[in-house]
Amino acid sequence: MNPILSSPAWQELGREAERWQALTLREAFAHDPARFSRLSRRWRDWLLDLSKQRLDARILAFCGELWSQADVPGWIARMRAGETINHTEGRAVLHIALREAQPRAEVAAVLAKMRAFCADVHAGRWRGATGEPITDVVNIGIGGSDLGPRMATQALAAYRLPHLRVHYVANVDGADLATTLASLRPEHTLFIVASKTFTTQETMQNALSARAWLASALNEAAVARHFVAVSTALDKVAAFGIDPAHAFAFWEWVGGRFSLWSAIGLPLALAIGYERFAEMLAGARAMDEHFFTTPPDENLPALLAFVDLWNTDFLGICTRAVLPYSHSLGLLPRYLQQLEMESLGKRIDRDGEETAYATQSIVWGEPGTNGQHAFYQLLHQGTLSAACEFIAVRKADFPLAGHQEKLLANCFAQSAALMWGKSESEARAELAAAGAQASLAPYKTFPGNRPSTTLLLPRLDPFELGALIALYEHKVFVLGCLWHINAFDQWGVEYGKEIAGRLLPMLEGKAPIGGVDPSTAGLLEACRQ
Numbered sequence: 001m002n003p004i005l006s007s008p009a010w011q012e013l014g015r016e017a018e019r020w021q022a023l024t025l026r027e028a029f030a031h032d033p034a035r036f037s038r039l040s041r042r043w044r045d046w047l048l049d050l051s052k053q054r055l056d057a058r059i060l061a062f063c064g065e066l067w068s069q070a071d072v073p074g075w076i077a078r079m080r081a082g083e084t085i086n087h088t089e090g091r092a093v094l095h096i097a098l099r100e101a102q103p104r105a106e107v108a109a110v111l112a113k114m115r116a117f118c119a120d121v122h123a124g125r126w127r128g129a130t131g132e133p134i135t136d137v138v139n140i141g142i143g144g145s146d147l148g149p150r151m152a153t154q155a156l157a158a159y160r161l162p163h164l165r166v167h168y169v170a171n172v173d174g175a176d177l178a179t180t181l182a183s184l185r186p187e188h189t190l191f192i193v194a195s196k197t198f199t200t201q202e203t204m205q206n207a208l209s210a211r212a213w214l215a216s217a218l219n220e221a222a223v224a225r226h227f228v229a230v231s232t233a234l235d236k237v238a239a240f241g242i243d244p245a246h247a248f249a250f251w252e253w254v255g256g257r258f259s260l261w262s263a264i265g266l267p268l269a270l271a272i273g274y275e276r277f278a279e280m281l282a283g284a285r286a287m288d289e290h291f292f293t294t295p296p297d298e299n300l301p302a303l304l305a306f307v308d309l310w311n312t313d314f315l316g317i318c319t320r321a322v323l324p325y326s327h328s329l330g331l332l333p334r335y336l337q338q339l340e341m342e343s344l345g346k347r348i349d350r351d352g353e354e355t356a357y358a359t360q361s362i363v364w365g366e367p368g369t370n371g372q373h374a375f376y377q378l379l380h381q382g383t384l385s386a387a388c389e390f391i392a393v394r395k396a397d398f399p400l401a402g403h404q405e406k407l408l409a410n411c412f413a414q415s416a417a418l419m420w421g422k423s424e425s426e427a428r429a430e431l432a433a434a435g436a437q438a439s440l441a442p443y444k445t446f447p448g449n450r451p452s453t454t455l456l457l458p459r460l461d462p463f464e465l466g467a468l469i470a471l472y473e474h475k476v477f478v479l480g481c482l483w484h485i486n487a488f489d490q491w492g493v494e495y496g497k498e499i500a501g502r503l504l505p506m507l508e509g510k511a512p513i514g515g516v517d518p519s520t521a522g523l524l525e526a527c528r529q
Helices: 006-023 025-031 062-069 072-079 095-099 106-125 147-155 173-181 199-219 220-226 233-241 263-272 276-293 300-314 332-344 378-381 405-419 424-434 436-445 464-482 492-508 517-528
Strands: 040-043 046-049 136-140 165-169 188-194 227-230 320-324 362-365 388-392 452-457
Touching: 006 062, 006 300, 025 405, 040 300, 062 072, 062 300, 072 276, 072 464, 095 276, 095 464, 106 263, 106 276, 136 173, 136 199, 136 263, 147 165, 147 263, 147 332, 147 464, 165 173, 165 263, 188 199, 188 220, 188 263, 199 220, 199 227, 199 492, 220 227, 227 233, 227 263, 227 388, 263 276, 276 300, 276 464, 300 388, 300 464, 320 332, 320 405, 332 362, 332 464, 378 405, 388 405, 405 452, 424 436, 436 452, 492 517
Parallel strands: 136 165, 136 188, 188 227, 320 362, 320 388, 388 452
Antiparallel strands: 040 046, 046 452
16 A cells, blocks of 8 residues: 555545635635745746635645655665666666766767768768658657657747658558658658657558658668667568667667657757757756755656646646647647556555545646637536646747736636636626626626646757656656556556557458457447448
8 A cells, every 4th residue: 555645645636635625715815815825836937826725835845854754865876876776577667868968978979870871861861762861850769769859849840941841650550651751752751760669550560651652762772871769679670671770779768658758869969950859958957956956845757746636636626737838739648648547546555455545637738728628628617626837938939919917817817717717696796897787697607616726837849858858757657656656657548559460461351350348349340240
């Protein structure tokens, strides 16, 4: 059993939660007008505002006690020492080693190879089989080999190099690859096949189809000049037709959803230039230093983790909307879905026992202001309560006159409205002042008291993005410690793959339908007919 459950801090938080069931955020601000200064934290030019969460300074003080009770410093030390903290898969967890100022030799070698390759492609020294320069790069991967670089490439759109377009294909649905290839010319296209084992079903199917498209337009020999790999399975890379010298390694101690900093980030480095990629590594390194050295009550990853635990386990709020008020961060909610739910969506703890408490909340979201015209109605007046996480950027990455001020005004207005709400008496007064029907008052009433966090960044550049991603990585690490679960395995993902492997021959007509439940058998039979 997780020892944290019997700690005085956990027991006291349970009593505090009862108090907060009867206390509103309106009342909290009335009792303490200085909540913002007490419940906001700064790091560099960042601002983290927790004043609209349903907690106070007393509750936040328990963050440090849980931090110590869960031995988070000890787990950090074990991670940094390369111990096998991913105990179910027998692996170390060392993605932090990919962004060290003086990386280990094998990491430095791969980064140097990435730098040289990017320079060759950008300068036109790497050319296709017909001697034409590369104008388009297609990354073929899935999960951690796709979402990280895809999200970062969109986030850093303002820094993309103008002469090179980078595309991403992940879905085994042929529509993903086919629509991407439709606008490309084979002689100008370079493919990156990202798969550690070079056996990932979806990735290899897409890679084989891309290979056939290229070979039919050029020839088989052209594959070597139009495909590179991010993999350690050099024998399979060679069998595919890729020169093993054009394979970029990464290691067992790099989990897929934490791999953006490795050669998995090659398409991003090609999109923005290696120097900008290095700036992103530096931003992550700065957040690493903050996380490793800062007390929990000032530690941004620790505070975000504690707030999630408080909302999930004590207030019963099990869904969180991530709402970036930045179009460039539009893929961040999807990225965090994988990072958090794949890491923390566990019901078995490190001792092999079922947890006696909820773990990861459901993560979803959409960039503002688009989301305001979609699901914010539910956030404001729905019967279910969600925690919200607003992410805003002070300085626009695409500065068009009049846009950024409207964007920020909407961001701050939404968090205020969710917190403050509007009583029925206030609605009646507004209607009376406008000469409108008083019967509309119930429809214009907002319960408020909906908790939210606001994270305000100074700008969105490679350094700040690197720090932002590392912030959430460390938050996941802390929650894994607090919830006493292994945040680095993913057996739920593997189980579905195993079943798909058994069903495929049945769908292809190579094996009789059998050994499956009646519903699945019916679906298979319907497709075979």
